[in-house]
Amino acid sequence: MRTGLSRYLLAGILSISPVSLIQADDLPLIANSSSTISLDQEYQLGRTWARMLRGSAPEYGDPLLVNYIDGLLWKIAANSQLQDHRLDLIVLDTPVLNAFAVPGxxxxxxxxxxxxxxxxxxxxxxxxxxxxxLSQRHYAQQLEESRRNTPLLLAGILASILIASADSQAGMAGITSSMAAGQQSSINFTRRNEQEADRIGMLNMVNSGFDPYAMPRMFSRLQRASRFLGQKPPEFLLTHPVTESRIADAENRAGQLTKPAFKQQSYEYQLLKKRVEVHYASDLNQLIKGYQVSASDDQLSAYGLALALIKKGDYDQAEKALAKLPDNLQRHLYIRLTYAELALAAGKHQQALQQMEQLIQLYPDSYPVSQRYAKALSANRQYKKAARILSELSQRFPSNSYIWYELAEAYGLAGNTLGVHEARSEYFLLTGSTDKALRQIDFALREKNLSSSDIARLEERKREAERVREQIKNSL
Incomplete structure (x- = not known):
């Protein structure tokens, strides 16, 4: 029987049976025995959907931000009830406030x-x-519930998720119309799962060293802000409906948990928040003026000012803004990387390389440091070395499409045609462009002086690409 991917994606946008607050080891394994789909099938379906999403929506390429979220994800996952820890993070380049989880x-x-x-x-x-x-496998419950009731138009919902990545208004309109085809019992079921995810999520937050009150605080503040501004709620609230009773229940549950001891907040989050503010600034000059007003009293605004000036191309003023940061921030990795970013943007390639050579010695296993080091190497025409660094990163982070894209560029500059075709084929596979991936593999197979191991490797990748193409075809 054909298993369509679109049937299983509702949990990623509508999520959803209340449980009493209990210890992690006692949490139920939902849909473990009655589910119509295995964990391995979930994994394959999820990876197929991830390819489609990467090919339909732009990813956020800042390695600092991606690396930070990845670390936070794994910290919480280590204290979760996940049966399958094969996680795949996708960070989308959109200012729309949203998050989602997909089976697998x-x-x-x-x-x-x-x-x-x-x-x-x-x-x-x-x-x-x-x-x-994900740990409670809510999508499996939704699947079974939908089979007992009038089925929702999940194929339309799948398309709406992909559209929403680029156009949230159009996507939400599609989701809304698709949901209208379902019965009220299905909607109530999703609300129960939302409440369960709140409760279990707060328990896992405590076990990870976070304040459980942060969850109801987040929901409540977003709800109040949307009402005050008279705008439609953030996308997250539309796909994760929040009611006053739900917030009250979350606050009550948080009060039953032991709040972790106070710990000083690190600078990482707030520094990244400034990077995102600058990235999405609609009026850069106005943002610069605002930062200039507050920079003297707020060192984070001073950092935002430096970033905004770099984006504007005012490199001298940006360097002066960075130089005014206090000593404790001058030593911070993010600030030191920003100095290298400034040097690269200003065309001071040798200076940037010197800065990155120092950092790679201190942080040899850091993804953002290695990525920026490769950029500095390429800027200084050391293409083969840059390709070697990126090749090592591609083995550590095989699902990072940005690394494969940059690796293909580095191979091209280094004159490694075979490497270009292989890196491009991996990039196209990750973004669901299987025909383009197969074309690159065919180009690679036509290269002269291929060894027997080269041919065997390429033939295996061709078979894999054909399998991925068939999976995507059967999922639509």
Whole structure:
């Protein structure tokens, strides 16, 4: 029987049976025996959907931000009830505040979540909520519920998710119309799962060292802000409906948990928040003026000012803004990387390389440091070395499409044609463009002086690409 991917994606946008607050080891394994789909099938379906999403919506390429979210995701996942820890993070380049979880361990975070979450605690609460949906396999419950009731138009919902990545208004209109085809019992079922994800998510937050009150605080603040501004609620509230009773229940549950001891907030989150603010600034000059007013009293605004000036191309003033940061921030990795970014943007390539050579010695395993080091190497025409660094990263982070894209560029500059075709084929496979991936593999097979191991490797990748193409075809 053909299993369509679109049937199983409702949990990623509508999530959803209340349980009493209990210890992690005693949490129920939902849909473990009655589910019509295995964990391995979930994994394959999720990876197929991830390819389609990457090919339909732009990803956020800042390695600092991606690396930070990935670390936070794994910190909470380590204290979750996930049976399958094969997670795949996708960070979308959109200011729309949203997050979602897809069967098979795919977690999507919009960069705009940084604009809505006030601090790391609130940001972590969203991740904990989504991981709870995955661990409880809510999508399997929704599947079984839909089979007992009038089926929802899940194929339309799948298309709406993809559209919403680029056009949230159009996507939500599609989701709304698709939901209208379902019965009220299905909608009530999703609300119960939302409440369960809140409760389990808060428990996992505590076990990860976060304040459980951050979750109801996040929901309540977003709800109040949307009402005060007279705008439609943030996308997250539309796909994760919040009511006063739900917030009250979350606050009550948080009060039953032991709040972790106070710990000083690190600078990472707030520095990244400034990077996102600058990235999505609609009026850069106005943002610069605002930062200039507050920079003397707020060192984070001073950092935002430096970033905004770099984006504007005013490199001298940007360097002066960075130089005014206090010593404790001057030593911070993010600031040191920003100095290198400034040097690269200003065309001071040798200076940037020197800065990155120092950092790679201190942080040899850091993804953002290695990525920026490769950029500095390429800027200084050391293409083969840059390709070697990126090749190592591609082995560590095989589902990071940005790394494969940059690796193909580095191979091209280094004159490695075979490497170009192979890196491009991996990039196209990750973004669901299987025909383009197969074309690149065919180009690679035509290269001269291929070894027997080269041919065997390429033939295996061709078979894999054909399998992926068939999976995507059967999922639509």
């Amino acid at each position: 361990g795919v977690v999507g975070i919009n960069a705009g979540l940084f604009l809505g979450a006030q601090d790391e605690q609130e940001f972590a609460s969203v991740i904990a909520h989504e991981l709870a949906h």
